[in-house]
Amino acid sequence: DAKTTQPTSMDCAEGRAANLPCNHSTISGNEYVYWYRQIHSQGPQYIIHGLKNNETNEMASLIITEDRKSSTLILPHATLRDTAVYYCIVRVLSSGGGADGLTFGKGTHLIIQP
Amino acid sequence: GAVVSQHPSWVICKSGTSVKIECRSLDFQATTMFWYRQFPKQSLMLMATSNEGSKATYEQGVEKDKFLINHASLTLSTLTVTSAHPEDSSFYICSARDSSGANVLTFGAGSRLTVL
Numbered sequence: 749d750a751k752t753t754q755p756t757s758m759d760c761a762e763g764r765a766a767n768l769p770c771n772h773s774t775i776s777g778n779e780y781v782y783w784y785r786q787i788h789s790q791g792p793q794y795i796i797h798g799l800k801n802n803e804t805n806e807m808a809s810l811i812i813t814e815d816r817k818s819s820t821l822i823l824p825h826a827t828l829r830d831t832a833v834y835y836c837i838v839r840v841l842s843s844g845g846g847a848d849g850l851t852f853g854k855g856t857h858l859i860i861q862p
Numbered sequence: 863g864a865v866v867s868q869h870p871s872w873v874i875c876k877s878g879t880s881v882k883i884e885c886r887s888l889d890f891q892a893t894t895m896f897w898y899r900q901f902p903k904q905s906l907m908l909m910a911t912s913n914e915g916s917k918a919t920y921e922q923g924v925e926k927d928k929f930l931i932n933h934a935s936l937t938l939s940t941l942t943v944t945s946a947h948p949e950d951s952s953f954y955i956c957s958a959r960d961s962s963g964a965n966v967l968t969f970g971a972g973s974r975l976t977v978l
Contacts (some may be wrong), residue, residue, distance in 0.1 A: 782966075784967075787908075788971070789974070791957070792967075794967065840965070849911055849967075850896075850908070852906040853897075853905060855905065
């Protein structure tokens with residue numbers, strides 16, 4: 749899996765959009781960008797994933813640059829419950845006959861301020 | 863959506879005893895489950911891949927005789943920490959791949975083990 753780089757921590761005001769960047773300059777053509785988050789003392793939660801087009805779901809939007817070397821996760825209206833560590837992970841869509849666990853980096857600790 | 867249940871959510875045991883943690887996929891079948899360990903203020907570390915009906919695959923540095931994994935059915939994997947010691951105190955989290963084909967993992971809520 750390609751390596752990703754994320755800021756260690758970020759602050760965002762409640763109600764504002766939280767924009768979390770991720771660099772993945774060595775991403776391969778068949779690798780997707782996945783985002784998970786982990787609220788304190790809970791298991792990680794899947795947020796969104798994409799290949800090259802921008803994606804949106806009920807939780808967030810994912811913006812991937814045209815060269816695919818970086819991406820931004822957007823939480824449109826952050827709430828206090830969005831305080832968590834956010835992980836950007838790059839991997840292929842399917843591991844074929846086998847199955848691989850995700851490799852987690854250190855992620856970004858997003859703190860939503862009231 | 864896919865749900866993974868872990869039990870117990872927390873456990874305290876004496877040094878030298880064994881502890882079993884269960885991981886169940888509630889509404890889907892999982893031929894493969896993954897076990898992670900997370901120490902305070904650190905990221906998740908993959909310990910092993912649990913394969914239904916066959917032996918688990920352990921990551922480098924993880925003792926297979928200490929962390930016994932059994933995946934006897936398509937909805938249940940268990941992790942047994944044998945002869946636990948205080949340094950085994952950690953947050954253990956399991957996950958399973960859902961059936962969507964999107965390579966998304968669903969995680970359990972985790973089990974916090976404290977060894978006295």
